[in-house]
Structure formats: structure tokens, C-alpha cells
Amino acid sequence: MKKNKxxxxxxxxxxxxEGEGSLRVKIxxxxxxxxxxxxxxxxxxxxxxxxGRHFTEAPDxxxxxxGICPIAxxxxxSYAMEQACGVKVTGPIRDLRRLIYCGEWIESHALHVFxxxxxxxxxxxxxxxxxxxxxxxxxxxxxxxxxxxxxxxxLGGREIHPINLRVGxxxxxxxxxxxEGLLDDLKWGRDAALQxxxxxxxxTYPDFDQEYEFVAMRHPDxxxxxxxxxxxxxxLDIPIREYDRxxxxxxxxxxxxxxxxxxxxxPCHVGPLARYSLNFDRLPSFVQGAAREAGxxxxxxxxxxxxxxxxxxxxxxFDEAVRLIDRYQMPDRPFVEVxxxxxxxxGCTEAPRGICYHxxxxxxAGLIVDAKIVPPTAVNQxxxxxxxxxxxxxxxxxxxxxxQWQCEQAVRNYDPCISCSTHFLKLDVIRE
Amino acid sequence: xxxVRKPKLAVWKFASCDGCQLSLLECEDELLAxxxxxxxxxxxxxxxxxxxxxxxxxxxxxxxTTAHDVKRIHEVRKSSRALVTIGACATAGGIQALRxxxxxxxxxxxxxxxxxxxxxxxxxxxxxxxxxVDFELRGCPINKEQLLEVINAFLNGRKPNVSPHSVCMECKxxxxxxxxxxxxxxxxxxxxxxxxxxxxxxxxxGCYGCFGPKxxxxxxxxSAQMKKLGASEADLVxxxxxFNAGSEAFQKESFLHEKK
Ligand code: SF4
Ligand code: SF4
Numbered sequence: 001m002k003k004n005k006x007x008x009x010x011x012x013x014x015x016x017x018e019g020e021g022s023l024r025v026k027i028x029x030x031x032x033x034x035x036x037x038x039x040x041x042x043x044x045x046x047x048x049x050x051x052g053r054h055f056t057e058a059p060d061x062x063x064x065x066x067g068i069c070p071i072a073x074x075x076x077x078s079y080a081m082e083q084a085c086g087v088k089v090t091g092p093i094r095d096l097r098r099l100i101y102c103g104e105w106i107e108s109h110a111l112h113v114f115x116x117x118x119x120x121x122x123x124x125x126x127x128x129x130x131x132x133x134x135x136x137x138x139x140x141x142x143x144x145x146x147x148x149x150x151x152x153x154x155l156g157g158r159e160i161h162p163i164n165l166r167v168g169x170x171x172x173x174x175x176x177x178x179x180e181g182l183l184d185d186l187k188w189g190r191d192a193a194l195q196x197x198x199x200x201x202x203x204t205y206p207d208f209d210q211e212y213e214f215v216a217m218r219h220p221d222x223x224x225x226x227x228x229x230x231x232x233x234x235x236l237d238i239p240i241r242e243y244d245r246x247x248x249x250x251x252x253x254x255x256x257x258x259x260x261x262x263x264x265x266x267p268c269h270v271g272p273l274a275r276y277s278l279n280f281d282r283l284p285s286f287v288q289g290a291a292r293e294a295g296x297x298x299x300x301x302x303x304x305x306x307x308x309x310x311x312x313x314x315x316x317x318f319d320e321a322v323r324l325i326d327r328y329q330m331p332d333r334p335f336v337e338v339x340x341x342x343x344x345x346x347g348c349t350e351a352p353r354g355i356c357y358h359x360x361x362x363x364x365a366g367l368i369v370d371a372k373i374v375p376p377t378a379v380n381q382x383x384x385x386x387x388x389x390x391x392x393x394x395x396x397x398x399x400x401x402x403x404q405w406q407c408e409q410a411v412r413n414y415d416p417c418i419s420c421s422t423h424f425l426k427l428d429v430i431r432e
Numbered sequence: 433x434x435x436v437r438k439p440k441l442a443v444w445k446f447a448s449c450d451g452c453q454l455s456l457l458e459c460e461d462e463l464l465a466x467x468x469x470x471x472x473x474x475x476x477x478x479x480x481x482x483x484x485x486x487x488x489x490x491x492x493x494x495x496x497t498t499a500h501d502v503k504r505i506h507e508v509r510k511s512s513r514a515l516v517t518i519g520a521c522a523t524a525g526g527i528q529a530l531r532x533x534x535x536x537x538x539x540x541x542x543x544x545x546x547x548x549x550x551x552x553x554x555x556x557x558x559x560x561x562x563x564x565v566d567f568e569l570r571g572c573p574i575n576k577e578q579l580l581e582v583i584n585a586f587l588n589g590r591k592p593n594v595s596p597h598s599v600c601m602e603c604k605x606x607x608x609x610x611x612x613x614x615x616x617x618x619x620x621x622x623x624x625x626x627x628x629x630x631x632x633x634x635x636x637x638g639c640y641g642c643f644g645p646k647x648x649x650x651x652x653x654x655s656a657q658m659k660k661l662g663a664s665e666a667d668l669v670x671x672x673x674x675f676n677a678g679s680e681a682f683q684k685e686s687f688l689h690e691k692k
Pocket of ligand 1: 451
């Protein structure tokens with residue numbers, strides 16, 4: 001090959017990610033000269049049309065930002081409204097919120113691990129082709145996913161855009177007996193997750209440890225899902241309400257999704273790797289042991305191993321669900337009454353793909369006057385681009401089709417949910 | 433025996449949340465059986481494989497909101513024998529049709545620092561505004577049993593068995609107590625098409641109309657009843673303007689309650 005030829009890898013429609021986007025990698029001679037992740041999901045303007053809506057409508061409306069992780073939106077909005085109105089939800093209602101979130105983690109992580117990401121490691125185009133040779137693996141994955149969805153359905157009414165969540169709690173809460181009906185499956189799921197983790201440990205992962213600033217929520221006594229401080233491995237430790245003082249969104253021409261960076265510090269990394277690395281000590285010791293046995297340390301900086309970390313989180317979610325059901329006592333009322341009060345409220349929860357931030361201002365009549373929502377993909381975009389620079393550099397000599405597939409995989413490490421960056425993926429490798 | 437060619441299925445996305453196409457992947461018990469009987473020829477959310485058209489059945493999710501997508505939907509129609517829209521976005525413009533009632537330029541400046549980077553149409557429109565649609569499946573999101581029924585019907589050349597009656601009928605069939613009569617909870621059930629299984633009333637809340645208007649909905653009488661229950665004109669405007677705001681019946685009714 002002639003030196004100084006530019007080659008471009010262009011994936012015009014990146015598959016097995018949710019939403020629409022494209023990726024262009026330019027290689028000039030032996031050097032990467034450009035990496036551009038472009039999101040061309042048509043803008044949907046949620047933050048604009050939330051203005052003038054009643055504060056109680058925010059959970060149902062924002063759920064429609066993303067069909068994969070509606071709970072992140074329903075709960076983020078609820079927490080923000082409750083904070084604005086000076087209400088705190090505790091006890092069994094709070095436990096049920098964690099429980100339905102466990103359902104979303106299980107369902108979403110299982111979709112990613114078994115159907116979107118594992119085919120890359122085994123060299124298949126998709127899970128259905130993979131099922132021809134690995135039937136029991138795919139069947140196990142589907143069953144794990146289904147159990148997550150069963151939690152969603154029992155507590156939320158349906159898997160996608162659950163109808164039972166409201167500001168202050170739920171419309172209807174389950175009987176203990178109904179929840180106990182889930183237990184056998186949850187215990188099976190715990191074993192199945194462990195078994196899958198052992199299998200994942202046998203796969204080959206590229207050597208690719210990266211220096212990240214990990215950002216996740218942290219809670220004094222739980223593995224954070226719904227509440228906590230925002231912390232990082234580089235000294236950030238703030239309450240959610242200070243988010244806007246530390247994070248900014250940039251609008252770049254190539255993308256309808258805004259890019260989030262940390263003020264004065266640059267890109268950061270949110271999602272399972274960040275959660276795990278910042279909260280390893282909050283995992284039950286048997287989950288820690290299982291992770292170590294699979295070869296993970298207490299922090300994980302290799303994005304390709306996110307598939308293992310997701311499995312650790314599935315294991316945790318099954319275990320946590322069992323714990324929450326065991327201690328559940330049906331509350332007298334399914335929700336706490338919330339009366340509107342003019343002010344601003346902040347909410348942040350750990351969506352499967354990372355922190356999902358909400359800020360709303362409402363008036364005395366309970367109408368929304370301003371809304372800001374930052375989905376996890378917006379935060380990770382810059383980090384994904386940075387990973388690609390570093391990943392492609394030592395691989396410039398690979399044939400285009402191979403390089404393309406590997407780059408796609410590097411993007412899929414993030415399980416980027418592009419529809420949620422509110423605002424589809426394709427890959428180009430251009431060689432000059 | 434001669435090898436039978438499997439019908440080719442394609443799944444397309446326009447402006448949407450991905451929830452309706454995800455419904456297909458949520459069919460955990462049926463997915464592998466389905467894959468044995470059809471060829472998933474184009475479904476980027478699930479596979480990187482792309483098999484060229486024409487496709488026997490195209491499922492289309494999402495609404496049309498950009499000039500580029502106007503062109504793209506015509507190409508999808510050309511390469512599809514049957515085209516079925518899935519969900520409120522594709523059949524009524526979706527939640528993003530809320531822009532149709534406002535100035536989209538103002539929306540752009542609220543969300544984006546540099547609106548000139550954004551290209552978008554003033555209105556979010558359903559697929560049937562642009563091309564011929566063989567069947568519209570309702571819901572935000574669609575119901576997965578109904579989706580399997582529609583795929584089955586189209587692949588076997590029959591009409592899908594999807595009823596146009598109201599959510600009320602499903603409440604009666606399930607034995608759910610009417611939330612409006614018993615608890616005075618405002619409910620769009622009487623004017624909303626069935627299909628969800630009357631989930632909301634079963635969970636003690638009123639229907640918010642995510643399946644869109646039923647056949648011949650009597651929105652006027654329902655609005656009158658909701659007013660009796662305390663709804664203001666402004667509340668009524670918002671009630672009809674959610675995920676199916678762009679549907680003719682709900683849009684018309686919403687205008688009736690808007691302050692002149
Ligand atoms: S109809 Fe609802 S669930 Fe379906 S794609 Fe649109 S917003 Fe998502
Ligand atoms: S009852 Fe109404 S709002 Fe609730 S899921 Fe059914 S159609 Fe949608």
C-alpha cells in the first residue's frame with residue numbers, strides 16, 4: 001500500500017445499537033486523522049414541548065424518549081418533581097422503585113449482552129444466526145431477559161412505557177404474594193447469570209485499558225441505582241443539584257445529540273464500568289467474589305469487558321430483587337401525595353447505560369416552565385470518539401472490513417442508545 | 433421437496449423512541465420460532481446483516497420529521513410488497529407531533545444552542561401522509577401479541593384480527609371496575625381503541641389514550657363528562673394532546689377547548 005493514502009472506514013448505519021447514527025474514521029498513511037461519531041436521529045424536542053405541561057405528566061411523556069429504558073425517564077422526572085415540591089418517598093414504595101429498576105437493568109443488559117454484543121465476540125451478524133450454533137446460550141439469554149420483563153410487567157403494567165409509575169410512587173402496589181410469585185425465576189436467574197459470567201470469562205478481550213474519568217452515583221449503603229451523590233475517580237463528589245455547575249453540553253455540527261463534557265476537565269465515562277469501578281465495595285461479597293473469579297479487578301478500564309460487568313450487574317440485580325421482595329410489606333397507600341410548589345427540582349438515576357439527569361422548574365399551578373434532560377449517550381459520545389482514536393491507531397493495517405467490524409464493536413461496548421440521545425449509527429473508514 | 437423461500441421482513445425506523453420495534457425483540461418465547469419461518473432481512477437494531485429488497489413485509493416505526501425522511505419513506509415503499517406502520521409515531525405523528533401546534537423555530541432555540549445545525553420539518557406527520565399504508569397497528573407502544581398477529585396475517589395473506597372497538601370493552605371483558613363511574617377518575621377509555629388489554633384501569637388509573645382514537649369516537653360527550661369531574665379547558669387540551677395528538681379526532685377535540 002502506498003504511504004499517505006487516506007482510507008476511510010464508513011459505517012453508514014451502525015447496527016445493533018438503538019437509534020440512528022454513523023461513524024467515520026479517516027486514516028492518512030499510518031495515522032488516524034479523524035474520528036467522527038455522527039448522530040442523525042431526527043430531533044424530537046422533548047425539552048421544548050414539556051413546557052406548559054402539568055408536572056404530573058412528565059413521567060409518561062419523558063418515558064417516550066426511549067423505549068429501552070423508560071424507567072430511567074419516569075423515575076428521573078418523578079424524583080425531580082418530588083424534590084421541587086418538597087416530598088420524599090421512602091419505605092416500601094422506594095423499594096418498589098428499586099425493584100422495577102432491577103427489572104429494567106436485567107432486561108436491558110440481557111438484550112445487550114446476548115443479542116447485541118455477544119454476536120461480535122463469536123463472529124455472528126446477530127443473535128439469531130448465533131442461535132443456530134449456540135442454542136442454549138441464546139435461550140438462556142432470552143429467559144433472563146424475560147424475567148426482567150416480568151418484573152417490569154407486574155410492577156409497571158407493561159414492559160415498554162410502563163403505566164403504573166407516577167410522581168409520588170405508584171398507582172397500584174402489588175400484594176406480597178404476587179411478588180413472591182417471581183422468586184423461583186429470580187433465583188434461577190441468579191444461577192444463570194453466574195454461569196454466563198463464567199462463560200464470558202473464557203472469551204478473548206483486546207488489551208485496551210483506558211484512562212477514564214468515571215462518573216456514577218454513589219450511595220452510603222447501597223449499590224446506587226436511584227439515589228446518591230455524583231462522584232468520580234478524579235475527585236468529583238457533588239449532590240445532583242450541582243450537576244449544571246460541573247457539566248456542560250456542546251452543540252457540534254455533525255450531530256443532533258448534544259455532547260456533554262465536564263467543565264475544565266473534558267470527556268467522562270458513564271455506565272456499567274463507571275458504576276462498577278466506583279461502587280465495587282457496595283456489592284454484596286458473593287457478587288464481588290464472582291467478579292474476581294471471572295478475572296475482573298475492583299475497577300475495570302477495558303470497555304470491551306463491559307459485557308462482563310453488565311453480567312455482574314445482572315447478577316446483582318437478581319440478588320437485590322430477591323432481597324427487596326423478602327423484606328416487602330405492602331404499604332397502606334401506593335403513593336405519597338405531591339402538591340405543586342413553584343421551584344426547581346433535580347433528579348438523576350442510573351439508567352442501564354449510565355446516569356440520566358433531569359432538571360425541571362415548575363410554577364405554583366404545577367405547570368412546567370423549563371426542562372433539561374441529559375441522557376447517558378450524550379455524555380459518552382466524546383469518550384466513544386476518544387476510544388476509537390486509540391483503538392484504531394495500532395490497527396490501521398487491518399483490512400477495511402475487519403477494522404470496520406472491530407470499530408463497530410468498540411462503539412457497541414457502550415450500548416449507545418441513540419434514540420435517547422434524543423436527538424442511528426453508520427461507519428466509514430476513509431484511507432487517504 | 434422443493435425448498436420454500438422464506439418471506440423477507442424489514443424493520444425501518446423514523447422519528448421514534450425504538451419502543452415499537454423493540455416489541456419484536458420482547459417476544460422472547462416466539463422470536464426463534466419466528467426466525468425459523470421468516471428471513472429477518474433488514475433490522476439494524478438487531479442485526480448488522482443487510483439483505484437487499486424487495487421485502488415481503490416492511491414494518492415502519494416512527495414519524496416523518498425531516499426532508500431526508502420524506503425521500504426515504506418513498507424508497508421504503510418502493511421496496512416493500514406490504515407496508516405496515518407500527519405505533520402511534522408512525523400512525524399519528526407520535527409525541528413529536530406536539531410541535532404541530534407550536535412554532536418549531538422556537539422549539540429549536542429552546543433545545544439547541546446553534547439551531548442552524550439542525551434540519552427539521554415544521555410538522556411531524558404519519559407515514560400515511562406520504563405513502564400508501566397497507567395496515568396501521570396502534571399503540572404507544574404497540575402490543576406484542578397484536579404485532580405477532582399482524583406479521584402472521586400478512587405472511588399468510590389474510591386480514592389481521594385487530595378490533596377497532598374501545599378500551600371500555602376490554603375492561604368489561606376483564607371484569608375491571610370502571611374507574612370513571614366508581615372513582616370519578618377521568619379516563620379516555622371510551623374514545624380510545626382497544627389493544628392494550630385495558631392496563632391502566634386495571635392499575636387504578638384512567639386511560640390516557642396511548643392507542644389513539646377508536647372508530648367513531650364520541651369525544652364531545654366524554655369531554656363534557658370530564659368537565660363534570662373537574663377538568664378545565666386547559667386540562668382537556670392537554671388530555672387530547674399526548675402520544676396521538678396528531679390523530680384527526682383528538683386534534684379536532686383539542687382545538688375545541690383551546691382559548692381563542
Ligand atoms: S409509538 Fe410510542 S413506543 Fe412506539 S416508537 Fe413511538 S414513542 Fe416509541
Ligand atoms: S388503558 Fe389507555 S393509556 Fe393505558 S395502556 Fe391502554 S390504551 Fe394506553
